Amino acid sequence: MAHPARSHHQKRRIQRFGVFAAAAMLTACGIMAGPVAMEAQRLPPDRLPTAEPSESSTALPSVKPSRAAATPRAAASSSAAAPRTAAPRTAAQTAAPRPAPELRATKQPAAAPLEQPSIDSVHKLPTGDLPGWKQVFREEFDKGDVPIGAFPGADYSAKWSAGYKDGTPDTAGQKGAKSGYYPSKVLSVKNGMLDWYLHTEGGISMGAAPTPKVPNNSAGAGLLPRHNSLLYGRISVRLKADSLRGFKIAWLLWPDSGVWPRDGEIDFPEGDLAKTFYGAAHYTGNDPSASDMFQSYSTLMAWHVATIEWSPGKVEFFLDGRSLGASTTATPATPMHYILQTESCLPRCPLPQTAGHVYLDWIAIWKRA
Numbered sequence: 001m002a003h004p005a006r007s008h009h010q011k012r013r014i015q016r017f018g019v020f021a022a023a024a025m026l027t028a029c030g031i032m033a034g035p036v037a038m039e040a041q042r043l044p045p046d047r048l049p050t051a052e053p054s055e056s057s058t059a060l061p062s063v064k065p066s067r068a069a070a071t072p073r074a075a076a077s078s079s080a081a082a083p084r085t086a087a088p089r090t091a092a093q094t095a096a097p098r099p100a101p102e103l104r105a106t107k108q109p110a111a112a113p114l115e116q117p118s119i120d121s122v123h124k125l126p127t128g129d130l131p132g133w134k135q136v137f138r139e140e141f142d143k144g145d146v147p148i149g150a151f152p153g154a155d156y157s158a159k160w161s162a163g164y165k166d167g168t169p170d171t172a173g174q175k176g177a178k179s180g181y182y183p184s185k186v187l188s189v190k191n192g193m194l195d196w197y198l199h200t201e202g203g204i205s206m207g208a209a210p211t212p213k214v215p216n217n218s219a220g221a222g223l224l225p226r227h228n229s230l231l232y233g234r235i236s237v238r239l240k241a242d243s244l245r246g247f248k249i250a251w252l253l254w255p256d257s258g259v260w261p262r263d264g265e266i267d268f269p270e271g272d273l274a275k276t277f278y279g280a281a282h283y284t285g286n287d288p289s290a291s292d293m294f295q296s297y298s299t300l301m302a303w304h305v306a307t308i309e310w311s312p313g314k315v316e317f318f319l320d321g322r323s324l325g326a327s328t329t330a331t332p333a334t335p336m337h338y339i340l341q342t343e344s345c346l347p348r349c350p351l352p353q354t355a356g357h358v359y360l361d362w363i364a365i366w367k368r369a
Helices: 008-042 119-123
Strands: 133-139 179-181 187-190 193-201 204-207 233-241 247-255 265-272 278-282 291-295 304-311 314-319 322-327 336-344 356-368
Touching: 179 336, 193 336, 204 336, 233 247, 233 336, 247 304, 265 304, 278 314, 278 322, 291 322, 336 356
Parallel strands: 179 204
Antiparallel strands: 133 356, 187 193, 193 204, 193 356, 233 304, 233 356, 247 265, 247 336, 265 278, 278 291, 304 314, 314 322
């Protein structure tokens, strides 16, 4: 049925109605969308939503562990410190990546990893000079066995000292603990290794702190000649230990001046033998707790090669050929002597039945070329 012809006024009313309807629709859309956009604009920049990671943009973990301040320690050794606990992840960090669409851009090839030394080359005794370093000492304990009570003996006396005499209090012993150095009851050489037999005898937990004899670089007023002193150096050791809670190692460079903390301290490896070990570079100055600490996140129950590299303005720690990090703050700048300090009771003494071994396979030392 045909519609009757509309008058001019009817057409105008229909047009006006259409305009009002369109305006109402646009207003409704604005009311719905407007608050979402404005909410995002009102958020501070640090709370703006972030895009979820895609498969191609997920970051790889850093090789270098984070640094943490070491806790105050006794004068001759650093106390073990637990690794920092990671901060809780936010919802954006824990969300699963979005599934990739069917069609996507071709991913760029991943960068080739940095070449690392082979395990065999890292664990082999290094012989000879290195760029910037002149080798001055190496030992692999291949001259025969030495029983407990006889170290260093005729075969090793030219290159080794047993260190502190029997009965010398160790770090905790100086504060009243029943612990001390007893090389005649601890040290021996067997199977091509220097062996610490750590145990408790007569209620005293026993350790030892032997020292290699390296060229004396000490100089200056008030410094005594030492057979284990260096002014800057590189020291590598290959070692392994049983899990012995309450016994610890702090193989360290200690200032020849004996003034601590003023002249600093360098320790690596350090830690309780039932826990992970770390490196510590103690600042020069008057604060005994001021230091940089580098966690290895490893225990000594497997063989490891630990290296200290001490140069002007820098102390760097390497584990199995990979850098754990470097300290460049208030680094030691006066001669220091090297001690393989192995002791106990920091912070708790071992149980009377706790006994086992620390093994040193080899050691190599360089001074600056």
